[in-house]
Amino acid sequence: MSRSPFVAVNFQPTGALGRVTQDDIIRQMAAEIQAGRLRPNMRLPPVRTLEERFGISKNTVQAAYDELAARGLVESRARLGMFVAAVPEGNVSVPMFQASSAQLRASGLPSVQAVPSDHVRLDMVFIDWKLLPREQIADCMRSVLANPGLRPLYDGQGHAGLRAKIAARLSHRGMDVDPDDVILTGGSQQALDMVARSLQHRVIATENPVYSHARYLFAGLGCQLVPLTLNPFQSIDLAEWEETLRETRPALVYVIPHFQNPTGYSYSTSELERLLELSEELGFAILEDDWGSDMLSGSEFRPTLRALGGSNVLYVNSFTKKLLPSLRLGYIVASKATREALVAAKRLATLGNPEFLEAVLFEFMDRGYYDSHLARMNAELDLRYSACLSVLRETMPPEVRFSLPGGGPTLWLELPSQVNLRQLSERLSAQRIAIQMTHGHFYGKPHLDGFRVGYAYNEPHVMREAVARVAAELRQLVLQGEG
Amino acid sequence: MSRSPFVAVNFQPTGALGRVTQDDIIRQMAAEIQAGRLRPNMRLPPVRTLEERFGISKNTVQAAYDELAARGLVESRARLGMFVAAVPEGNVSVPMFQASSAQLRASGLPSVQAVPSDHVRLDMVFIDWKLLPREQIADCMRSVLANPGLRPLYDGQGHAGLRAKIAARLSHRGMDVDPDDVILTGGSQQALDMVARSLQHRVIATENPVYSHARYLFAGLGCQLVPLTLNPFQSIDLAEWEETLRETRPALVYVIPHFQNPTGYSYSTSELERLLELSEELGFAILEDDWGSDMLSGSEFRPTLRALGGSNVLYVNSFTKKLLPSLRLGYIVASKATREALVAAKRLATLGNPEFLEAVLFEFMDRGYYDSHLARMNAELDLRYSACLSVLRETMPPEVRFSLPGGGPTLWLELPSQVNLRQLSERLSAQRIAIQMTHGHFYGKPHLDGFRVGYAYNEPHVMREAVARVAAELRQLVLQGEG
Numbered sequence: 004m005s006r007s008p009f010v011a012v013n014f015q016p017t018g019a020l021g022r023v024t025q026d027d028i029i030r031q032m033a034a035e036i037q038a039g040r041l042r043p044n045m046r047l048p049p050v051r052t053l054e055e056r057f058g059i060s061k062n063t064v065q066a067a068y069d070e071l072a073a074r075g076l077v078e079s080r081a082r083l084g085m086f087v088a089a090v091p092e093g094n095v096s097v098p099m100f101q102a103s104s105a106q107l108r109a110s111g112l113p114s115v116q117a118v119p120s121d122h123v124r125l126d127m128v129f130i131d132w133k134l135l136p137r138e139q140i141a142d143c144m145r146s147v148l149a150n151p152g153l154r155p156l157y158d159g160q161g162h163a164g165l166r167a168k169i170a171a172r173l174s175h176r177g178m179d180v181d182p183d184d185v186i187l188t189g190g191s192q193q194a195l196d197m198v199a200r201s202l203q204h205r206v207i208a209t210e211n212p213v214y215s216h217a218r219y220l221f222a223g224l225g226c227q228l229v230p231l232t233l234n235p236f237q238s239i240d241l242a243e244w245e246e247t248l249r250e251t252r253p254a255l256v257y258v259i260p261h262f263q264n265p266t267g268y269s270y271s272t273s274e275l276e277r278l279l280e281l282s283e284e285l286g287f288a289i290l291e292d293d294w295g296s297d298m299l300s301g302s303e304f305r306p307t308l309r310a311l312g313g314s315n316v317l318y319v320n321s322f323t324k325k326l327l328p329s330l331r332l333g334y335i336v337a338s339k340a341t342r343e344a345l346v347a348a349k350r351l352a353t354l355g356n357p358e359f360l361e362a363v364l365f366e367f368m369d370r371g372y373y374d375s376h377l378a379r380m381n382a383e384l385d386l387r388y389s390a391c392l393s394v395l396r397e398t399m400p401p402e403v404r405f406s407l408p409g410g411g412p413t414l415w416l417e418l419p420s421q422v423n424l425r426q427l428s429e430r431l432s433a434q435r436i437a438i439q440m441t442h443g444h445f446y447g448k449p450h451l452d453g454f455r456v457g458y459a460y461n462e463p464h465v466m467r468e469a470v471a472r473v474a475a476e477l478r479q480l481v482l483q484g485e486g
Numbered sequence: 487m488s489r490s491p492f493v494a495v496n497f498q499p500t501g502a503l504g505r506v507t508q509d510d511i512i513r514q515m516a517a518e519i520q521a522g523r524l525r526p527n528m529r530l531p532p533v534r535t536l537e538e539r540f541g542i543s544k545n546t547v548q549a550a551y552d553e554l555a556a557r558g559l560v561e562s563r564a565r566l567g568m569f570v571a572a573v574p575e576g577n578v579s580v581p582m583f584q585a586s587s588a589q590l591r592a593s594g595l596p597s598v599q600a601v602p603s604d605h606v607r608l609d610m611v612f613i614d615w616k617l618l619p620r621e622q623i624a625d626c627m628r629s630v631l632a633n634p635g636l637r638p639l640y641d642g643q644g645h646a647g648l649r650a651k652i653a654a655r656l657s658h659r660g661m662d663v664d665p666d667d668v669i670l671t672g673g674s675q676q677a678l679d680m681v682a683r684s685l686q687h688r689v690i691a692t693e694n695p696v697y698s699h700a701r702y703l704f705a706g707l708g709c710q711l712v713p714l715t716l717n718p719f720q721s722i723d724l725a726e727w728e729e730t731l732r733e734t735r736p737a738l739v740y741v742i743p744h745f746q747n748p749t750g751y752s753y754s755t756s757e758l759e760r761l762l763e764l765s766e767e768l769g770f771a772i773l774e775d776d777w778g779s780d781m782l783s784g785s786e787f788r789p790t791l792r793a794l795g796g797s798n799v800l801y802v803n804s805f806t807k808k809l810l811p812s813l814r815l816g817y818i819v820a821s822k823a824t825r826e827a828l829v830a831a832k833r834l835a836t837l838g839n840p841e842f843l844e845a846v847l848f849e850f851m852d853r854g855y856y857d858s859h860l861a862r863m864n865a866e867l868d869l870r871y872s873a874c875l876s877v878l879r880e881t882m883p884p885e886v887r888f889s890l891p892g893g894g895p896t897l898w899l900e901l902p903s904q905v906n907l908r909q910l911s912e913r914l915s916a917q918r919i920a921i922q923m924t925h926g927h928f929y930g931k932p933h934l935d936g937f938r939v940g941y942a943y944n945e946p947h948v949m950r951e952a953v954a955r956v957a958a959e960l961r962q963l964v965l966q967g968e969g
Binding site: 008009010011012013015016021022023035038040041045048052055056057058112114115129132135137140141144145148152153154155156157159176177189190192193196200216219220223224225236237238261268269270271272273275276277300301304305306310327328329330331343347348350351352353354355356357358359360385388389392393396401403404405407409410 | 491492493494495496498499504505506518521523524528531535538539540541595597598612615618620623624627628631635636637638639640642659660672673675676679683699702703706707708719720721744751752753754755756758759760783784787788789793810811812813814826830831833834835836837838839840841842843868871872875876879884886887888890892893
């Protein structure tokens with residue numbers, strides 16, 4: 004018997020027994036053929052298929068086909084099966100389906116730019132893979148596979164043991180967090196998505212420059228965005244922020260108060276407290292993205308909005324940069340009042356996340372691997388940071404400034420305004436050095452003239468060499484600008 | 487030295503060298519204290535912290551602190567560190583932060599109902615864990631860990647090898663699919679999310695009864711919903727559908743044409759073709775959810791909308807039910823025209839998904855495990871299906887009807903309209919049997935009076951016993967209704 008496709012048919016039992024009869028098959032199939040819905044030369048289901056599908060005997064089906072064949076409606080073809088009879092006239096052909104499904108809108112998100120693989124990547128916010136604990140994670144995976152093994156189901160809020168570990172870590176940093184307030188997410192991006200899709204009043208204020216993927220996400224969900232100017236070389240103009248917030252009345256202010264992406268700026272305690280006061284006064288919620296904390300030495304001492312402001316601040320963090328980006332693990336800390344709405348938003352978006360990876364991270368933390376890994380990684384990041392500072396100080400023309408994040412993987416390099424960033428990028432690309440274009444970080448015309456420099460992705464000598472080349476190009480461009 | 491938290495401070499370099507000087511620290515910290523933003527008794531950063539953060543010498547920091555102490559603004563406390571000087575008067579206390587973050591709306595999604603663990607679950611759409619290939623998946627995980635090992639990064643569209651495997655499988659079912667058209671997702675739910683958030687004109691038609699998590703998802707994203715009546719005991723009234731679609735003009739029609747959830751109905755080929763014609767005529771896109779295919783024997787022969795309609799039909803499927811729900815793996819098949827928008831929607835929602843699990847499924851398919859697993863599992867599902875049909879036929883009162891999905895894990899049991907479903911559910915619960923309440927499947931008043939019965943989750947003898955008890959209760963309720 005050929006395995007060529009056959010059509011799907013339905014039969015409705017009409018008798019009292021609720022079972023499809025020979026007569027049901029004959030009448031209903033004849034009607035389909037006569038109405039032209041089953042068309043000439045279509046292959047019909049094999050007898051065995053109908054037998055199993057409807058739980059009826061082979062003889063019942065065969066007798067029905069025999070009757071239909073006798074009426075000239077179907078025909079049996081040797082070794083090929085049963086077909087709707089070929090009748091040359093009256094063949095209604097279905098027009099080729101051509102409807103466009105271009106009902107989908109583009110998101111505004113730029114495509115991922117392919118950087119040639121031989122380029123030194125100063126645009127990378129990621130940390131050198133060699134500093135990440137791949138083998139320790141693999142060990143934990145093997146261990147979880149051995150015991151407790153793969154579980155079939157998952158918890159919509161996330162692995163309870165891991166949530167407790169995270170709550171305990173945050174408590175050590177002065178945050179009052181119950182494990183039930185922690186919701187595990189697929190990186191911090193899913194956490195931002197959950198908050199934005201749950202917002203009643205869809206206006207969100209963010210820093211400008213902003214972490215661009217948050218901006219595209221919020222805009223893609225139809226939120227109106229309000230920019231709050233940030234300049235890593237000055238304190239925040241909180242009077243200006245207050246005026247903007249009073250005028251626009253956002254429901255949510257999204258901020259990265261430590262190691263802001265892309266500038267590397269960290270809010271002072273008094274800036275954090277003023278923001279909390281404004282939150283209370285103007286009635287906006289705060290979404291605090293603390294991605295940088297575990298990448299900065301001593302960050303266990305940095306006060307967070309969540310620690311100062313308590314359970315009304317939504318707190319987001321992620322393991323993407325510190326472990327492996329491909330694990331896609333993060334979390335949001337909610338409160339009794341917001342937990343249910345956020346878990347529901349997560350369930351709507353993905354129902355739940357892969358439980359195995361959460362169990363692996365639990366094991367990783369339970370063994371004490373996470374703290375020892377962070378200590379090692381941050382010591383290396385500190386070295387790379389100070390290597391970057393020294394090459395900047397040695398080589399950059401005096402007009403160039405840079406932010407001082409105090410560690411982590413990136414800082415902001417601010418150029419004299421006469422330098423054309425695209426021209427610089429092209430010249431560097433010719434030397435196989437990639438820098439980040441600021442596209443997407445700014446609302447409207449940028450008030451900063453520079454870009455984010457990643458010093459943690461490359462070996463220090465490679466990074467130093469690349470930064471020195473940036474400096475050499477800049478000196479040329481500054482001279483040209485003056486000439 | 488105590489490890490009590492200290493405040494965060496920022497200093498801006500004001501000199502030409504771009505480096506924070508002793509004078510910068512003194513002037514800027516004094517200003518913060520005098521403005522009351524750094525308040526009495528706050529702990530200041532240790533010398534070492536400022537040294538590392540700003541890349542300046544320990545002596546510079548110490549000299550600045552000494553000067554501030556001399557001015558009476560800060561004070562050193564033995565073994566505790568440096569503090570803002572305690573001055574009893576003028577202490578501006580920050581009011582406790584009390585702003586409510588109740589800016590989040592509830593989603594309408596009902597909470598997960600806890601069913602007591604001793605209940606027989608006739609409400610489950612899942613398949614008995616004992617039929618799922620846990621050990622084979624664990625083997626593939628160990629194998630991927632050994633070679634190629636954990637990769638740090640991920641592909642935003644999903645593992646290329648797995649996408650090619652999926653495209654090849656679909657091609658065997660008559661669909662013309664390029665691996666570049668396949669986008670991997672976290673279960674089918676993420677695929678539905680990506681489509682809904684990308685929709686330009688936000689009106690979606692769905693079957694009624696509908697897969698409830700799709701309904702809540704679409705509504706949560708602000709889409710307007712149009713119900714299309716489905717009755718598993720009749721052919722689809724396509725004239726009525728056409729009228730509704732003409733009137734409401736949805737951008738998208740979301741359907742489950744094979745083994746519809748919750749009814750178990752499968753569209754006939756002529757119904758599929760008419761829907762494609764309407765799609766072309768009225769200009770709506772089709773989102774086909776084919777979740778049942780790999781759970782139904784012989785489903786490789788069932789025609790799909792994607793096979794008949796080509797690349798304008800978006801096709802979704804998932805491995806949730808057939809492998810392990812906790813893996814969260816699914817995919818959507820787009821086309822050249824829709825791929826970019828959908829990949830962008832996925833990147834906005836989660837940036838990307840865990841690469842390791844995709845590599846594991848690739849390995850699983852590459853070893854031929856998937857096909858052999860499906861053959862075993864579907865043979866067992868067929869047995870459970872026919873066991874369910876026989877106990878229904880043996881025990882149910884004649885007024886009760888049931889759909890005939892032909893395999894898979896569930897069917898629809900339709901009751902006489904005088905039976906009160908909640909009352910039935912309570913009586914069964916007292917006998918430790920859980921059935922599904924239809925809450926959420928219907929728009930408005932249900933036109934069906936029944937519920938979905940899962941026959942694949944329990945051992946056949948347990949399922950038979952439970953179904954027989956449902957029948958006994960129903961007989962009583964029908965008699966009462968007549969009495």
